[in-house]
Amino acid sequence: MTTIILALLAASVWYVPGRLKKLLGLRTIWPWRIVALLPAAAFPAVLRTGAYISPNPVLAWLYNLSGLFFIFWACFFLYLLAAHLLTPLLKNVPGRKIAATGLILSLAYVGYGFFQAQSFTVTSHEIQVRGLARPVKIAHLPDLHLGAQRSEKYLNKVIETVNQYQPDLVFFNGDLVDSDIALRPELFALFRRLGGQAYFTTGNHEYYINTARALELVAGAGLRILRNEMVEVHGLQLIGLEYMRADRSTYDAHMVNDLTIEEELPRIRRDPGRPSILLHHSPVGLRYVAAGGLNLMLAGHTHGGQLFPGTLLARMRYPLTQGRHEIDGTVFLVSQGAGTFGPWMRVGTSNEIQFIRLTPPNS
Numbered sequence: 001m002t003t004i005i006l007a008l009l010a011a012s013v014w015y016v017p018g019r020l021k022k023l024l025g026l027r028t029i030w031p032w033r034i035v036a037l038l039p040a041a042a043f044p045a046v047l048r049t050g051a052y053i054s055p056n057p058v059l060a061w062l063y064n065l066s067g068l069f070f071i072f073w074a075c076f077f078l079y080l081l082a083a084h085l086l087t088p089l090l091k092n093v094p095g096r097k098i099a100a101t102g103l104i105l106s107l108a109y110v111g112y113g114f115f116q117a118q119s120f121t122v123t124s125h126e127i128q129v130r131g132l133a134r135p136v137k138i139a140h141l142p143d144l145h146l147g148a149q150r151s152e153k154y155l156n157k158v159i160e161t162v163n164q165y166q167p168d169l170v171f172f173n174g175d176l177v178d179s180d181i182a183l184r185p186e187l188f189a190l191f192r193r194l195g196g197q198a199y200f201t202t203g204n205h206e207y208y209i210n211t212a213r214a215l216e217l218v219a220g221a222g223l224r225i226l227r228n229e230m231v232e233v234h235g236l237q238l239i240g241l242e243y244m245r246a247d248r249s250t251y252d253a254h255m256v257n258d259l260t261i262e263e264e265l266p267r268i269r270r271d272p273g274r275p276s277i278l279l280h281h282s283p284v285g286l287r288y289v290a291a292g293g294l295n296l297m298l299a300g301h302t303h304g305g306q307l308f309p310g311t312l313l314a315r316m317r318y319p320l321t322q323g324r325h326e327i328d329g330t331v332f333l334v335s336q337g338a339g340t341f342g343p344w345m346r347v348g349t350s351n352e353i354q355f356i357r358l359t360p361p362n363s
Contacts, residue, residue, distance in 0.1 A: 009040045012077040019080045023095030036073075043070035047342070052148060053209050055180040060148035067343040068110055071307070075106035113307055113345030117149075120338060120351035122161065125324060127331055129295045131275040132360045136234045139167040139196070140354040142203065142281060142300025143337025146187065147179025150339045155190050158338060158353065165355050167196040168234050172223060173300055174203025174243060174281025176214075178341060183213050191221035197233060198223045202242040203281040203301065204254040205341070226279065228259070230268050236358075237276040239268055239294075246285035254282075261285030265292055275358075283320045283334045290328040296358075297332045304336035304349035311348045322349070 013036045017029040043066040046052050052063040079102040083090060090098060139162045144150060162170060177183065191198065200223040206214050219225055226240020244259035245252035261280065265288055270276055276294045283299035304322040305311030314321045325332045336352040 006044075008077075009044065012073065013037055013040050016073075016077055016080060019084060020099060023099045025095070039066075039069040039073035042066040043343075050208065053179045055183070057181065060179065060181055063148050064344050068114060068345070071113070071343045071345060072106050072110045075109050076102050079105060109347065110345065113343070113347040116346040117340050117344050117351065120158070120161075120353055122353050122355060124355045124357070125333060126357045126359060127296060127324075127333070128361045129275045129358045130361055131273065131295075132358055133235045134360070136169065136236065136358040137165065137167045137196075138356040138358065139165055139170045140173060140298050140333070140335055140356060141171065141338045142173035142298075142335050143175045143303060143339055143341070144172065145175055145178045145205070145337075145339035145341050146182040147177060148181060149341075149344050151182065152187055152190065154339075155187065159190060159193050161353060163193070163195045167355070169238075170194055170196045170198040171279055171298060172198065172200045173279050173298055173335075174201050175205040175300070175337075175339075175341075176200060176203070176218065177209060178205040180209050180213075183210060183217060185217065185220070188217040188221040191223060194222075199231075199238065199240060199279070200225050201240040201279045201281060202227065204243045204256055207243070207256040228264050228268065230270055235275065237270045237274055239265075239270065239276060239278045241265070241278065241280040243281050246288070250284065252282075252284070262288050265289065283318055283332065286319055286327055286332060289332075290330040294330055297330065298335070298354075298356075299332070300335040300337050302334065302336075303341065304352075306337075306340060306349055307343065307345050307347035322352075 013033055017033045017036055020026060021029045046063050046066050051059050083098050083102065141158065146155065200218050215225060227242045230237055230239045241261065241264060243256055244261060244264065245255055247260045247262040262285065272293055278289055278294050278297040280297065280299055282301040289297050302314050302318050302321045305314030320332055320334045322334050322336050333354065333356065335354050336349050338351055338353055340346060340351065
């Protein structure tokens, strides 16, 4: 996939200036091919070098702006390709008008996506759990991605919304932080305003930054960290796994350790006759979870694909990308994520806070 993307980027740097020369009647294109390298290569370079995790605010803004420019460039490239293929139908349309339309549509796509990424939606789910004595209210918030894109203002809005729901339990299910710029005590102090007992599991992004410092701040903010262990709370056996792949034969592009759900889940002792919930950042290892007879698994990680056409690609990569599913009696609930990573955009998906009400059967 990486090779394909790099090949497309190289093709865009060659193609876009050449196509604009044809449409606009430009005399030379070589200077424009050099200029084209900026939007095409800056964002991949920021990701590849890990500059986005830097505590430097200048690099944080470079990450955000280059991501938006990158999507604009990709949209404009695809538009010009499509218009080129439709040349027989557009032969009477002036080249300048074709180019201007592509510019406007690409800017509109980026603007819409950026606007959509600045807020979040709330989804509600009611799930019957056998063996549960009384209802339990849960707030599920994976993928908040505190860092270059999310800070105090956004976190305050999230906490205010969660507290209005008055949950018994709050789950921050991985990728709470994605940049060292967020590792500040004053930011994490906001979590102490949460109502309900708060729990945290690691995602892949906690391993890309200063992991020890991140976990120290998480624990200091009053969030109980679950790393391959079970706790009993509100009549539930709550199991939290740190980020891991499904099994040793499954490829994971984000592998951060040598652990697997297939091996780790059976090692955690629990009573199979009592209600149990599994927290794991990524929706993988589903067959091992279902075979274990757990009532519910909560996950995130996919962002639902975040922006079209990534929504389609996510469905090819993950067995579940968002919403509620059931396999052999186990319910799987996958969040689109409470924040964003990479391009500061949402198209075809939403930042999501999940409110879940667990109830006894027939209550």
